[in-house]
Amino acid sequence: MTTTAAEPDLVAVLSAPAAVDAALGNAVREVLVARTGGTGAGGPLRHADHGNLRRGVRYRVLLTDCVRSRPAEVLRLGRLAGAGAEIRTVPQVPADVTVVDGTVAILARDRAGEDVAMVGLSGVVDTVIALFDRLWLVGKPLTSAEELCGRERELLALLSAGYTDESAAARLGVSVRTVRRMMSTIMARLGARSRFQAGLRAADRGILMPLR
Structure with a gap:
């Protein structure tokens, strides 16, 4: 793990996946997940996220509407919803980001997602959460079993x-x-x-x- 000279305690550049999994492992209340494109072969969540779901941590997942036109992704997301995650879609998601318990934001630093930045600066995290919540309110829930x-x-x-x-x-x-x-x-x-x-x-x- 390396840190910036300006704010060593607030921003850290992490090497995925181990460091990110470690950060996610500390979740106790709620994790917010936003993804800009398709979910990929492994879905929108990491192994540590699935462990959190089993522990009862609330998950809100925001994806782009394009996932609805991909049967394999719909099937994968249906299983995720069955595990307890709440999933909504919007026309466009502005950034790939994960927020842990409202205190830490994990942002992708490149399109490949191989390098991420973990931000603990409250002003930045609060801004990310506010944007997420605005999109969440207008997002369309992924059709659930009850529907x-x-x-x-x-x-x-x-x-x-x-x-x-x-x-x-x-x-x-x-x-x-x-x-x-x-x-x-x-x-x-x-x-x-x-x-x-x-x-x-x-x-x-x-x-x-x-x-x-």
Whole structure:
């Protein structure tokens, strides 16, 4: 770790990933995450972030609207939401930044994200949080399991009751291809890796409607 001569206690240039993970490991209340582009193969969060989620640390994740058009990312983000993260999207995110407990901001110093700056200056951190909160208020929540439409919930109930894709399609009056596309969307929203897991998660959350 190296520090600047002007403000050695306030700004530090860190070598990712170990130093960043160490900073994240101190989180106890809330972590804010903003990403300017796609989430990449590993998603928008680091390994330490997932550990924080398991410990009950609140996560608010702000991404660009472009992630909604990428099925693989929607699926990955659905799993993240299932782990407890709150996710919203806006047309444009101005910077890649993570804020830990409202006291430390971790900013990418280059597009590759290989070098980051950790800022503890309260004025800077407060400004970053204020901008994040303004975007968060106008951001569109990534559709969650609770927002499954009636047709999607009915399809999930049919498949959970043992209907095949073909029989479910006939019952709903849609094509088999539509049924399979709907099911892929449902799994992404529930953060499920299989249809069976999707049914279990829907039942656990009380959104599995009874068949009529």
